[in-house]
Amino acid sequence: MEGIVYKFGDDINTDQIIPAIYLDTTDPNELASHCMEGIEGGRRINKGGIIVSGKNFGCGSSREHAPLAIKASGIQAIIAKSFARIFFRNSINIGLPVIECSEVNKIDEGDLLNIIPKQGKIENLTKNETYYTKPYPPFMQKIIEKGGLISSIDL
Helix, strand or coil: CEEEEEECCCCCEHHHHCCHHHCCCCCHHHHHCCCCCCCCCCCCCCCCCEEEECCCECECCCCCHHHHHHHHCCCCEEEECCECHHHHHHHHHCCCCEEECCCHHHCCCCCEEEEEHHHCEEEECCCCEEEECCCCCHHHHHHHHHCCHHHHCCC
């Protein structure tokens, strides 16, 4: 997957990702239209991008609306130094790749990244640098590839 970086800081919480006033809907398109609206000054993210953030991304309440809003916005993946545990699992469950990488400080807003999750490899095409992360275990790779937990279940 390849995309332009939208860079955020530490401790981005679920209220910033999707403010509570929009939690009366589960319509992905409506959620996407307000995604990241709670960030100071409001930020719009576009389809095909990749979010890069610091530590503790997705902290706060355990609402499933937050990763759903991000995925519906067309974001291909989130790379962060660390994630809130429930946000991480909610993201995997809906098929949104979330990748922990200790080298996010080397990545800047607007950089073009190519992510190869099975290899645990992030290529910064703008800076000609490569960062490595721990690849997903096979069962999580299957969930991501199938677009979420429900789709990955073989009946």
